[in-house]
Amino acid sequence: MTDAATTQLAIETHGLTKMFGKQTAVNGIDLAVPRGSVFGFLGPNGSGKTTTIRVLLGLASATSGDVSVLGQPLPGRLPQVLPHVGALIEGPGFYPFLSGTANLMRLDTADRFVTGATRRKRVEQALERVGLTHAAAKKVKAYSLGMKQRLGIANALLTPRDLIVLDEPTNGLDPQGTREVRNLVRSLTAEGTTVFVSSHLLAEIEQMCTHAAVMRAGSLVAQGSLDDLRRAGQTRVRVLTRDDLAAENVLRSIGLMPDHRESAGDGVVALTAPLPDDRQPDAIVAALVAGGVRVRGFSVEGSTLEDLFVALTGEGFDVVQ
Amino acid sequence: MGAAPDEGESTPSASPAREGSAASTGTRTTPSAGWALLGSEISVLFRRRRTWVMLIALAAIPILIAVAVRISSAGSTPGRGPAFLGQITNNGLFVGLVALIICVPLFLPLTVGVVAGDTIAGEASSGTLRYLLVAPVGRGRLLLVKFVAAATFCVAATLVIVIAGAAIGAALFPVGPVTLLSGDTVSLGEAGVRALLIAAYVTLSLLGLTAIGLFISTLTDIPVGAMAATVVFAIISQVLDSLPQLDWLHPWLFTHYWLNFADLLRQPIDWSSFGSNALLQLAYIAVFGALAYGRFSTKDVLS
Numbered sequence: 283m284t285d286a287a288t289t290q291l292a293i294e295t296h297g298l299t300k301m302f303g304k305q306t307a308v309n310g311i312d313l314a315v316p317r318g319s320v321f322g323f324l325g326p327n328g329s330g331k332t333t334t335i336r337v338l339l340g341l342a343s344a345t346s347g348d349v350s351v352l353g354q355p356l357p358g359r360l361p362q363v364l365p366h367v368g369a370l371i372e373g374p375g376f377y378p379f380l381s382g383t384a385n386l387m388r389l390d391t392a393d394r395f396v397t398g399a400t401r402r403k404r405v406e407q408a409l410e411r412v413g414l415t416h417a418a419a420k421k422v423k424a425y426s427l428g429m430k431q432r433l434g435i436a437n438a439l440l441t442p443r444d445l446i447v448l449d450e451p452t453n454g455l456d457p458q459g460t461r462e463v464r465n466l467v468r469s470l471t472a473e474g475t476t477v478f479v480s481s482h483l484l485a486e487i488e489q490m491c492t493h494a495a496v497m498r499a500g501s502l503v504a505q506g507s508l509d510d511l512r513r514a515g516q517t518r519v520r521v522l523t524r525d526d527l528a529a530e531n532v533l534r535s536i537g538l539m540p541d542h543r544e545s546a547g548d549g550v551v552a553l554t555a556p557l558p559d560d561r562q563p564d565a566i567v568a569a570l571v572a573g574g575v576r577v578r579g580f581s582v583e584g585s586t587l588e589d590l591f592v593a594l595t596g597e598g599f600d601v602v603q
Numbered sequence: 604m605g606a607a608p609d610e611g612e613s614t615p616s617a618s619p620a621r622e623g624s625a626a627s628t629g630t631r632t633t634p635s636a637g638w639a640l641l642g643s644e645i646s647v648l649f650r651r652r653r654t655w656v657m658l659i660a661l662a663a664i665p666i667l668i669a670v671a672v673r674i675s676s677a678g679s680t681p682g683r684g685p686a687f688l689g690q691i692t693n694n695g696l697f698v699g700l701v702a703l704i705i706c707v708p709l710f711l712p713l714t715v716g717v718v719a720g721d722t723i724a725g726e727a728s729s730g731t732l733r734y735l736l737v738a739p740v741g742r743g744r745l746l747l748v749k750f751v752a753a754a755t756f757c758v759a760a761t762l763v764i765v766i767a768g769a770a771i772g773a774a775l776f777p778v779g780p781v782t783l784l785s786g787d788t789v790s791l792g793e794a795g796v797r798a799l800l801i802a803a804y805v806t807l808s809l810l811g812l813t814a815i816g817l818f819i820s821t822l823t824d825i826p827v828g829a830m831a832a833t834v835v836f837a838i839i840s841q842v843l844d845s846l847p848q849l850d851w852l853h854p855w856l857f858t859h860y861w862l863n864f865a866d867l868l869r870q871p872i873d874w875s876s877f878g879s880n881a882l883l884q885l886a887y888i889a890v891f892g893a894l895a896y897g898r899f900s901t902k903d904v905l906s
Contacts (some may be wrong), residue, residue, distance in 0.1 A: 339736075339737050364739035365739065375732075376731060377647065377731060378729070379652065388643050389731075391640045391642070392738035392745075394634035394741075
């Protein structure tokens with residue numbers, strides 16, 4: 283009972299660092315993934331997500347730092363931990379000359395903590411769960427990328443798991459497949475499984491996560507529940523008006539600090555200001571109207587995770603390294 | 604709230620309570636012996652077309668020899684060609700033996716190099732290694748299973764040559780009691796036993812090379828590289844073995860006893876070369892097995 287606090291965490295790292303030669307791939311990160319959560323692990327390509335996952339699964343060893351998964355220290359307790367963990371790591375990997383069923387049977391024999399008696403049944407169930415029953419007998423070399431991705435997810439579901447790690451699960455999936463993955467993750471959480479899902483596309487997983495962490499160039503730059511993260515992002519108000527000077531005076535009089543102005547064409551100016559937490563947006567509109575400002579448009583912006591994500595990781599193709 | 608005294612035990616049920624449902628979910632608390640993985644490994648090996656192509660190619664060698672000897676009815680000049688070649692026309696059983704002598708220096712090492720070099724590197728390149736390890740297979744156990752499966756291929760490869768040789772020999776030439784090197788004549792059944800003994804000897808000879816291939820396979824993610832390097836090892840060892848200047852080194856080369864199975868064709872059988880060979884191969888298995896484990900158990904799997 284003494285370590286009750288730690289057993290509430292499915293994954294916990296302290297100062298986890300992984301170096302390849304002189305290059306630091308992961309730089310002292312402190313992850314805390316609560317049990318039962320759907321944890322989004324975000325970051326651009328090359329930010330150290332997959333390397334972190336490899337360390338969490340014992341495929342690579344940490345250069346320094348402590349790692350514990352399901353309350354057990356790694357790498358010491360790896361053989362006890364891994365049977366409770368299902369994973370899709372950096373894309374699926376299968377024997378192209380074997381069928382989908384044969385591939386899953388093969389990987390299932392590697393796990394000594396499952397019974398062979400239920401193997402075929404469990405494989406069939408896993409294939410059904412990802413919608414691959416019709417292609418079960420097909421050789422994997424005839425699978426599309428999306429089908430391989432589904433097969434990889436099926437492999438993670440061969441037995442009930444306490445933790446499922448999905449590295450870029452929606453890669454290669456069409457929008458419908460992405461939606462199916464979301465539903466699958468939801469059904470897993472309903473069974474009490476913790477899901478750790480990495481992605482470089484926030485939009486794809488934002489809807490299913492309860493918690494998230496953001497990686498940038500090997501460092502963890504944000505972590506917490508989705509609500510916490512949203513709060514961390516700065517909300518802004520945007521006013522469209524012809525009376526920009528009057529509007530600015532009104533905003534200042536009620537304690538807002540307009541810090542950006544741009545022409546929106548046709549004599550209309552867009553004013554934006556950070557929105558303090560204690561300020562109601564509708565009260566601002568009322569104040570503007572009362573101050574004689576002709577308001578053309580008013581909006582509250584920037585509270586999306588997307589903005590936070592972009593602010594934290596940068597935009598465009600420049601991979602920070 | 605405080606009514607049930609054991610409430611504190613049961614409420615924070617975030618910890619996994621899976622043991623109770625173990626029977627219905629197919630999980631077990633104690634690990635199985637893991638024979639299923641070995642079975643799976645061997646079945647995957649023999650479900651590859653590549654494996655069958657290699658075995659068929661090996662079977663083709665005694666057939667080629669037998670047909671060639673049969674067509675050139677003139678018979679071979681004594682002292683030319685591999686040992687026992689001249690005996691084939693008298694007794695078809697010698698086809699398998701001649702084929703083995705031809706295959707041991709190059710063809711068998713080539714096929715064993717392909718299988719042993721592919722063991723770990725092949726899994727790495729197909730992306731399956733990480734899934735096996737996460738399953739979790741256990742790294743030492745995976746190496747062991749891979750070695751045993753590759754050894755199974757050595758048995759199959761050698762047997763294919765011996766059996767294909769016996770079959771084609773019986774089809775094209777007379778078959779009868781065999782005259783051994785010591786001059787004694789043994790029955791057909793006894794000759795079959797001797798043929799299997801020689802197959803066992805050749806299989807044993809290939810195990811050292813298998814261990815070397817397994818080790819090389821842990822060094823790379825590129826299977827073709829590991830395969831080529833393994834074959835090169837076999838060739839270099841044979842080249843060194845043929846240089847009289849390196850006499851002192853010869854007993855330590857894993858290829859040194861490769862062709863010494865003639866002692867099994869004496870009456871009584873001279874087991875000394877079999878014993879020396881077994882000892883040498885075991886030493887190679889121990890050394891390269893340890894190297895493979897040392898390398899693989901700490902390796903970062905990034906494939």
